[in-house]
Amino acid sequence: MTDQTRPLEGLTVLDLTRALAGPYATLLLAGLGAKVIKIEEPVGGDLARENSPYLGRDGIMVERAHEDDISLSHLTRARGKYGVSLNLKRPEGKKLFMDLVAKADIVVENFTAGTADRLGVGYEACAQVNPRIVFASLSGFGANDRSGKAMDVIIQALSGAMFTSGEPGHPPVRIGIPIADMLAPVFTVIGILAAIEQRHRTGVGQHVDVSMLGALTSFVAIENWSAMAAAGMPARTGLTVQRLSPFGVFECADGYVAVVAVHEPLARGLFDAMGARELGEDPRFANRDARVANAEVLEATINAWSRQQSVAEVCRLLEERGVPVAPVRHPEDALVDPRVVERHETMAVEHPTYGSNVDLRTAGIPIQFSAASTGFDDALPVYIGQHNEDVYAQYLGLSPDDVARLKSEGVI
Amino acid sequence: MTDQTRPLEGLTVLDLTRALAGPYATLLLAGLGAKVIKIEEPVGGDLARENSPYLGRDGIMVERAHEDDISLSHLTRARGKYGVSLNLKRPEGKKLFMDLVAKADIVVENFTAGTADRLGVGYEACAQVNPRIVFASLSGFGANDRSGKAMDVIIQALSGAMFTSGEPGHPPVRIGIPIADMLAPVFTVIGILAAIEQRHRTGVGQHVDVSMLGALTSFVAIENWSAMAAAGMPARTGLTVQRLSPFGVFECADGYVAVVAVHEPLARGLFDAMGARELGEDPRFANRDARVANAEVLEATINAWSRQQSVAEVCRLLEERGVPVAPVRHPEDALVDPRVVERHETMAVEHPTYGSNVDLRTAGIPIQFSAASTGFDDALPVYIGQHNEDVYAQYLGLSPDDVARLKSEGVI
Structure with missing residues (x-):
């Protein structure tokens, strides 16, 4: 961190997300200066914690060997976030969540569509507690659609993106970067910031709803496929045009x-x-x-x-x-190009305790500001609930006794 | 347009962009409610006007046959924008631009790096006239880099994105959607909105600088390539994983x-x-x-x-x-999926005068707001300078005589 201010300094985000799409949205917000509180179930937590490979005292491992080995997925996506444990299914857990909502600006979730409402932590419930809240839902097909689970490869197939790549007459090509998982969160951040801008005028927040299928299909739609077809131009031309x-x-x-x-x-x-x-x-x-x-x-x-x-x-x-x-x-060469390293568009990854003999790099914030910095707080929830004290005691004002009781009762 | 407000209503954007990357950034801002004034050279204008295919009185054509045939590229990317002609190389043209800057919130440009400063319309010059201006530059390698021209296929190659797609041992795959051209503008919009948020705290604007290489490389970097390599996992696995x-x-x-x-x-x-x-x-x-x-x-x-x-x-x-x-x-099927049509993630394209017997669809704004609408003003600069009267006379307050004189003298 430099001592220059970050653009979103002062905004607080409650982060209910898991896997890749949601956590990438809150990672961008964290890198732009928002305080992100990552909320995980006390047992299990974000499934991305179990993604191979891991980094730890023995270096990079396909399987976890020690308790403090950290999945590279978690290590990169949870950077700069403050981690708390919270059982939303317990009444006292829900109350605690609403106490956080009362102080927050933004909630982001990527549960299966409908789940947040069912848990009683959806937009309507949050807005009753804090009408200024901007609540963002990231889902496969939209917050009101029940088409089922969406994964990156499913959305690539449905959106037409997969079809456009590859040689004419050959099979389609799966794009090797998880473009559907990555694109929806970028539009989610745009939606959140636009809603925050509107809040300056109106004083109230709203629900922002982004679909993976919609985000990627809108990208595909910038090319004039039907017109090209009508004009006899092929949709797929392979390595050359x-x-x-x-x-x-x-x-x-x-x-x-x-x-x-x-x-x-x-x-x-x-x-x-x-x-x-x-x-x-x-x-x-x-x-x-x-x-x-x-x-x-x-x-x-x-x-x-x-x-x-x-x-x-x-x-x-x-x-x-x-x-x-x-x-x-090769991506490994691309990530160390001095042009992207100097601009922090890629950044070094390190285990908070152990060094690594491999130069690991991950995504940075690909935006330069002349009057602001970007970058991540020196925070990482290595363990589920690592920042319970900071958030529940110091930020929310609970007594250490209450925090201990909630912990022993399995609420946090 | 519904009568519901759009989130960025009240913000004014001066749009110096051309081709795809820049115009897509200002298209997103227009769809979110900003007033976008597209500035073109009086002769020639945005080169995307010359992209085949065209739409006009004879339908879809590979070559332009009539003066009011419009390139599909222009028709889709200039939606909702007000078009003025302006010769920035003329002193009076530069003065007119600075009069617009004084009233605007945002400037977006994607000239070759350094050109805006050389023309005297870069961030420093604009900030002297209006310290609140947020000035966004979109370039291949960053506002201070002179690595040369960047095109989508060049950035795909450099970023590692191209390498990750395709079968092991086979050639790399060019991704069929212009992902580098499209991704940088999305991050540019995030940068602009973050700078606008910071302006609410500080009262001043700043320069926002996004690179195509940086935006796409940061996307590629979310996967843990070096760790996967160290763990013996291949970077490219083809149609299956x-x-x-x-x-x-x-x-x-x-x-x-x-x-x-x-x-x-x-x-x-x-x-x-x-x-x-x-x-x-x-x-x-x-x-x-x-x-x-x-x-x-x-x-x-x-x-x-x-x-x-x-x-x-x-x-x-x-x-x-x-x-x-x-x-x-196929993209044509993807673009008419009722799920994306209902959410305006893809939208119908029409010639402002002539109908079409082909159902043409293009990119919408893939974000739903519960307390705001998205969508485009009924404006399209079919001709260069089409909205000169609206902008120079009504918005800026010049007399009709002055507008006529500037026109006859080639300033606009």
Whole structure:
């Protein structure tokens, strides 16, 4: 933490979320400066605590060996959050929750749709206690839909996102990053901040409801699929896009590169890099329309050249000529690019007690502010209920005796 | 538009953006209720106006035939925005821009890094006129980086996102939706709203700076790539994930389905649906560890069955047994799912004058508010400078004579 203020300093978030989508939303809020109180069931807690691999005194392990081994999932997603235990099914637990709601600005939950209301901790119940509360629900298909459980791969399939990737005539491609799980929380944060802005005008909060299917489908919908189909343009074009040829991914001796040489000077630059300026005079490739019409043979010509070169050599030759080019990098290489490290767009991960011989990096907050910092409080709920004292005694004002009693009675 | 208020009502955005990433950021702000003034050069304007296909009096066309044919890209991205023409290179044009800045809350630009400052319309210049301005820059690698032009495919390659998709040992996969172009604007909106929240406390604005590479790399970084590698888990597993087997995409007679049957009852449900309950007693598949160890033969067994069935039949059989399943849908089918249509997560697109015989749908705002609406003003800058009168005369208070003079002199 720098001593510069963070943009959301002063806002308090009650975090009922688990797994990935919900916790990523509250992670963003925490990194932007909100105080996030992660609420877990006293027994079990967030299931992401059980995700392999683990980090601990023996380094990285596929299976948990010690009580203080921490799942990397939990270690990265629970950063900067204050963890309390709370049994919402107990009347006294529900009362305690409502005492927290009375002091909070935001509640975020990603239970199965309808569960928060059934537990008596949904928006209506919270708004009775605190009309200023902004209550965000993140679900598969919307807060009022009972279509069932949503997982990332199910939403990728339903949204059309999966269909758009891959070679024409081949199977669809599962996108390797959990894009549906990650996108819904980003829109949830936008919804929460928009509702907070509205609260400045109206004085009251509201329910914000984001669906994984809706978030990803809206992304897919920015491309004009029906119009492209009506105009005879295919929805899936594989590694290259023929109507922009030469455009896409080409094979090298030791990997792959992405190349964009749509416009005339770029195409000429590519031909020059290939040591084949004469291609620019070849009637099949002499102008953009010709290159598009002969995309298949053009791409084969480029690949025949690039397969003889290293990735580094192709990048050097094209960069010298101002042709946009990039290596297809492994995530491990991508995460340590100095450009993203310096901007804290990726951040180091460490066990709070033990060092690691592997340089572990995770997601940061990919926004720079000129008059604010971003980053996470030095807090991590290693154990369920780790910050019970801080939250229940110091923040909420319970006596240490009451906290001890609630603990012994299994309420917290 | 309903008559319910929108969350960002009252905020004014000056929109200097072009192409996709920037205009998507201001589209989200417009749909959330901000007044967005799209500023274009008097000649040429946003290049997205020239993107094929077009919609007009003859329907959907690959090439523009009439002056009032509108690129689908422009039609969808400029919705709800007020368009003015303005030559920022002319001193009087710059003065006019600063008069707008004095009245605005937010400026968004996605020029090549450094260009806004060079034009004299960067954050520092704007803050001198209006210290409350929140100025957002969206660039390939960050506002202070000169790494060159970034396009979606270049950022996909650099971020590691492209590498994670596809079959092990096969080429990487270009993700078919422009995920880098789309993700940076979403984080830009979060940054803008966080800065507006901070402005409520401090009274001053600031510069918000989001990089396409940073936004997508931070997404990729949520997975624990280095730890998985250290634990011997592959970064790319193709259509299925063996450590969760059976999990992933399977082939049917007429398409593909996504199936999640990780846990014991789900695996049993799948075996039952296959008419092969005995697989649950087979020592190779009788428990989760066994299924993971024998993932390859298990997946082949499932595919051998599913290839004989229709997508609809597999979905029916698995849904009856509570096993998460979904068809891999074409985007055209995904965009008309009643669940996303009802929530305005996708919306109809229409030419302001001519109807269309094709049902065109585009991105909506994938957030529901209980005490606010979302949606777009009935405004679209069909022509460059279409709303010059509304903005320069009515909003800024220039006389009609001045507007006419500025027009004739090429300032607007």
